[in-house]
Amino acid sequence: MGSSSQAQVDRMEVELNQMALQRLHLSDRRDLLAVLLDFRRSSDQRRAHPGGDGSSAEVGAIDEQLAALALKEEELQKSIDQILHPKGQPATLPDHTNFIPKGGVFIMPPVMEEPVVAPPPPMSAPKVILDHRKLPSTPSHTQCPFCHQFITTETVTRVGSVTWLVCVMSALLGCVAGCCLIPFCVPSLKDVEHRCPKCRAEIYTVRKL
Numbered sequence: 001m002g003s004s005s006q007a008q009v010d011r012m013e014v015e016l017n018q019m020a021l022q023r024l025h026l027s028d029r030r031d032l033l034a035v036l037l038d039f040r041r042s043s044d045q046r047r048a049h050p051g052g053d054g055s056s057a058e059v060g061a062i063d064e065q066l067a068a069l070a071l072k073e074e075e076l077q078k079s080i081d082q083i084l085h086p087k088g089q090p091a092t093l094p095d096h097t098n099f100i101p102k103g104g105v106f107i108m109p110p111v112m113e114e115p116v117v118a119p120p121p122p123m124s125a126p127k128v129i130l131d132h133r134k135l136p137s138t139p140s141h142t143q144c145p146f147c148h149q150f151i152t153t154e155t156v157t158r159v160g161s162v163t164w165l166v167c168v169m170s171a172l173l174g175c176v177a178g179c180c181l182i183p184f185c186v187p188s189l190k191d192v193e194h195r196c197p198k199c200r201a202e203i204y205t206v207r208k209l
């Protein structure tokens with residue numbers, strides 16, 4: 001948009017504001033006259049007072065002026081709109097800086113995105129315990145010394161020395177009514193035996209004592 005048309009629009013807007021102000025003054029005056037006219041009519045009923053037509057004629061003239069002003073304002077607004085947005089273009093056009101014209105069609109530029117590579121799932125390699133004396137109380141990976149295969153051991157609990165020790169001690173402390181048999185039902189007081197699931201051989205027994 002050129003600076004000359006911008007100046008033109010500015011001038012028109014100033015004119016529009018002036019007209020709006022004028023319309024406000026006129027409508028104020030019209031309201032005042034209407035009140036005055038009402039007052040006169042009510043007083044005319046009591047005493048005949050000729051010559052009340054002057055105000056009503058003025059009200060009619062103001063009405064005409066107001067209508068003309070409204071028409072002019074509308075036209076002015078239309079011409080301002082035409083200057084600001086010629087040929088019926090939409091007020092806001094999409095920003096073309098991010099678009100690449102191609103055969104009259106605006107297409108979005110290809111978005112360069114960093115390829116997202118999902119990290120591999122955490123897979124800790126099963127720890128193979130070759131020294132059977134270091135086997136824990138849970139099923140573990142090891143090499144069977146009999147069939148020489150890499151296996152996950154099966155575990156079974158066995159009554160061990162700790163089980164018997166706790167049983168005897170509880171009996172000595174007075175638990176003779178069957179309470180001394182409780183240790184035989186507590187796995188954590190028993191030994192753990194590792195077995196090979198392939199050849200069924202007993203590999204190692206984890207003793208509690």
Ligand SMILES: [Zn+2]
Nearest residue numbers: 144147196199
């Ligand atoms: Zn085996």
